[in-house]
Amino acid sequence: MRKTSVSALLFDAGNHVFFILLACTTLLPFVYLFSLSISSAETSFATIRLLPTHATFRNYEVVLHNPLIGYGFINSIVRTVLGTALSVFVTVMTAYALSRSYMPHRTFWLIFITFTMFFSGGLIPNYLLVKSLGLFNSVWALVLPSLVQTFQLIIARNFIMTIPEALEESAKIDGAGEFTVLFRIILPLSLPIIATLSLWTAVGHWNAWFDSLIYISEAKKQVMMVVMRNIVLSGQLPDVFDASPSTAVVTPETLKAATIMVTTLPILVVYPFVQKYFVKGMLIGSVKG
């Protein structure tokens, strides 16, 4: 029997109102940015307004015709796909190995790897390492250093540990080797953790910009985020050559808004479909029963 008491109704109403307000507050900057991106550069945005006076898609035309944005997109996609595929593959393999109780020196390896989660070399040693490996100006400088994240490894390992060893033993009795066990039995059962890892890694790669900034100097190989950063930050610092109005022309705010929208759109499109895996994945690593 559903409780239809006054307090329950009040609580429901209050809840609904609160969350609707929260949703509106979250949506507001996005709507503002969208309306900014379809306005013409002549509109003054000194006062914030939500509805544009004249809608125009000219800004998007300019943005999409910028070759650097095209290259940036491709570089970001390549980096994300390559990085995610490799990262998930290596992480799951490592997690599988570390989850087997008969792995020699398992505790040592676990401590060794967990140690890196707390201590890292820092910016300059990492930079020197990547440089000495000759990875500059290539997508590998963006993919290899962050190939295995310790936190993700531990979560994956915990998940794989929940798969009963009996399954593995029975496969081995039937003559399966280690790799067969991994690919035929463990992987199909680990789809939830693979989805989670893929999502985390993909989002991480898509948003990453600092490593691209320091390891890549060729304009055509920069990722989308760096291109966007350059466009958006234009005019934020006083230009040393700001000598007179004619010499300092700043990217209009409307163009910056269009750039941001173009960058965010792919993630926006993908997120609703993978959101449920995200939520599920958060709980995956927790202890069960």
Place this chain on the structure above:
Amino acid sequence: MHKKNGSKALSGLLVALALILVAVGCTSKTDNASSSQPQASQQTNAGDEQAAEGATAADQDKYAPIEGKKYEISWTYYQLAPLADNAIMKKYFEDLFNVSINVMNVDYNSSEQILNLKVAGGEIPDKLNVISDAQKINFFNQGVAVGIPLDVVRTYAPNMMRELEENLPADILDSCCIRDGNLIAIPQLGKPMFRDPIVWRGDWLKSVGITKVPETLEEFEDAVYKFTKNDPDGNNRNDTYGLSKSGFSAVFGAFGIPWDFQVTTNWIVKDNQLVYAQIQPEAKEALALLGKWYKDGVIDPEFITGENTGGYWALSHAFINNRIGFTSHGQTYHWSPRMTKSADAVPGQDIAEMEKLNPEGAASIVHGDAPIGPSGVRGVFSNPLVTQGGNMFGKGLADEPDKAGKLLQMLDYPYQSLDNMNTALNGIKDEMWAYQEVETIFGNTEKTAVPIGQYVEWKGTDKLNTNFAHTAMIPFTVTDKDSATYQWHAQIKGDQFHLANELLAPLPSEAKFKAELSKIQEQAYISIITGEKPVAYFDEFVKQWRAAGGAELEKEAAEWYASTR
């Protein structure tokens, strides 16, 4: 069982092997690192020796570029975006000077960090563009950048030196960029005509019955009170204020204290001593006045977050949106009118933005004089005559002094003639730009370089900058005294009412204490203005400031000041 023991032993062996390999790998790396150390100190010694000798004839010859040799010069500059493919002007200058230019794309917004990384990795550019004085001093002291004897610079870049010496007082050039007779950096000049603007809403002044633009602090006070109480925009709503954060510059200036909403730490000379301006009793008087104004509702309550709400930094949204009637936001040229009669003349950015919303208001802008304070002092904040940082000469040039000579010749190019300057700024003459005579609002004609053909849409800095024009070839710019900009600034007394920070070098302990001291000062100032704390709290703040490291800075500043006299 057997198998398990055996595999355990085998894996143990493999682990040991892996660790040994790692140890070997690490050792060879350390050897490289340590071997580069003595090199660095060697260079600094060489630099000292050079300095001791002075510029002998042998030195001059050493720096002479070898005829016909194609030099490879690595280059950094104030880059707005990565260098364009087939950058037009890069090829032009490479052909002109017979060099090969290797541009190291250093993103401006993270320039310090990225430059540090590149230097740590051993890639030191020949033309090293640094943006802060701290980094400049560091690089020189660590031998990353080297000095070139002044006489050599005068031989190979005479026009550049001439411009520098004409536009910069000798003592300032000396303290910023010369060590032991060597030029260690080419500074970027501040503009002596530019300062914080003193901008009034002319239509509001008229509407509240003020006929004379305020000259004294009393008149200033009267004006801002009337802006608040007498509904100057006539909309029957109590939604206007006198001033906001940037306006404090004029108020502090009326007490002789330089202060700007972006540069809040300044040192002034009082009784032959270099003292910290923001803890002086005059600052306390100014704060007391501001506190009184805040209590009476004359200061915009949103002053804490500033007048700019995003986008181009120099826009004062509070002023543009009819919220305040007085501002010192941005610089004078952001509030300039159209200065020529040509069709595509543009006004300063703030005026341009304001015209979109309120053309009458924009047209009524008046530039006033700095208000005179109770002791007869007046002023607003202005930038020092040199900006921070500059262009330095990379370590590699010490080994190849003839390359340094070539670099100096290249840097001298823009200052050799007006045509050269415009070529370095805007591109190839008569292909990308041409001279155009425009009539200025002062009645004379001005010859300006105007983009032509397909390059009209390059007007503005981005495209030029990424094609190796604009800031790439020009270490510093000087305002032409015949230009409309100069004339307009002279008209609004742009070279007067300057109050600048008199400390011209970074202090050794500055980096250590800066964050904490800024926080203490910001909190104290805001709480006194908003009335949260009484004015007497100021003395407490001074004690706190000194205790948190300010005393040490005062000592170092006094030492620096003594060393410059």
